[in-house]
Each structure stands twice: as structure tokens, then as C-alpha cells.
Amino acid sequence: MNTQLDMDKIAKGLGAERREKITASGGYFGAMQILADIQARFRVPSGGGRPTDRGWTERRLLPLAPRTLKRLEEITAKIREQGRVNVEPMQLAALLLEKTTDQLSEDDAEKLIRPKRRARR
């Protein structure tokens, strides 16, 4: 993700020392972030049922490839094995979709739109 931040300005403003570049979006750390998110947000509904985010009240059809569903099933199976939380594959999909949408920059969004506009000309 290209954030185009002025890191020197940030360091000066904070009174901090710049150390090193990090990548914290994938791998084990990324997985742990997802897990922590699920634990922090999913609650058992008062009327019973599986834990969910109470803010998720809308339902829509989402097309996806079998390999994507398989990957989601594998990840949620591992989470269940660890006994952390009983999350379903499509709940994980919804969480990932929400996080990605929140993080999508204006530039990223425009890049998604641009090829369609060109194709229409």
C-alpha cells in the first residue's frame, strides 16, 4: 500500500527516532490480527446462535471461486482447532472484506475504476 507519508515530518512532530521499515500485513502476524479481531468483535447473540458482529445486519450474495472458499475453510478450521472461536468461512470473508474496504485508498479505488472507463471508449 502506497501511503506516501513524510516520515521525517512525522518523526520530528513526534520527537521520535525513525528505526526501520516493517511489513505487518501478512503471515503469522496478519493471521493473529484477524484472530484478535474476531475475538474482540464477535459476540453470541442474546437469542442464541453462533457468535457474530452485531453491526452486520445486511445480507447479500457474493460470488467466489472454489479455491477462495477452500482457503477460507482451511483458515477457519485452524482457528477452530486452536479452540479460540467458532468462526464460519463466510464470516471470515465478511471480516476481510470490511477491513480491505476500510483500507482502500482513493488512488486504489480510482485504479479499479479506470480500466472500465477506458474499455467504454
Added chain:
Amino acid sequence: MHCYVRSVYIDRSVAKRRTKAPAKGRVVLTRGRKRVLVVPFVPSVERDGTTSIDQERWVDATLEMFGRVFGGATAYPKAKGIWRDDEKGGALVRDEPVVVHCYTTPDDIQDDGNLAELGAFCRTMGREARQGEIGLVIGDEYFAIHDFGEE
């Protein structure tokens, strides 16, 4: 090559009902997106590695500050951490930090007033919780604050 597609139901958060159509489809993209992740670490022990600090108080204070200045934050469950104190002969300090995540905009994180407030908060926590260093990840870079002097 065949591409099979399966449709399933998913949940999603409630979208606010739009009252006015966005002009030319661009208005929705003009506001800054919260795409910069800021991650402070709230320690559990002092620099000596044994004296506990009031971590809950500092987690609450961190959330309150991020909520007020940047619009929100999430504190995760306790993690396990280790830090090498080079000023004390490389002694290893073990603790159970709480990691806080805050998504904000490039403008907000580079705002002079916001940076001053965030820096002041980190220095206060470092000073009062007797830390050797306060660590902060912003975007894709780690920042370290050592000087906890009052301004």
C-alpha cells in the same frame, strides 16, 4: 479454462442510506480514506522488567487519546513481548504488551497538532510508566521515542 463460481450469503455492516446521488461518481472518493495504520504498544511492566504498571489505565488512556484525535482505535488482547535494553548491558525485558490499532488518514497523521498530541502522550506514558522506549508503528515504519522530557 473453466472458472466455477459459487454464490453464498455473507453478512456485511449496515451502509448508510444515501440521500443524494454522488456527482459524477467521484464525490465518494474525494475524502481521505483511513488507510494509515498507527500501532502503539502499551507495556505491562517498567523498564526493570519486574515492576507492573497500571496497564489497564494506560490502555484506556491510549484509546481515549486515539478516539479524540484520530476518531477511533481498537485494543487487542494481551500479547507476549520482549525488548533488549541496550543502555543496561543488553538486559532482556519481558512483558505482556497490549497492541492498539488505529486507522487514520494521511492528512490526520501528518497534522502538526495531532503529531504534537500523540508525541506528548507517548512521552507522558514513557515517563510515568518508567519505560526505556515507547514504540510506535506508523504506516510501514517503526518509530522509537526515548526522550520523555516535558516540554
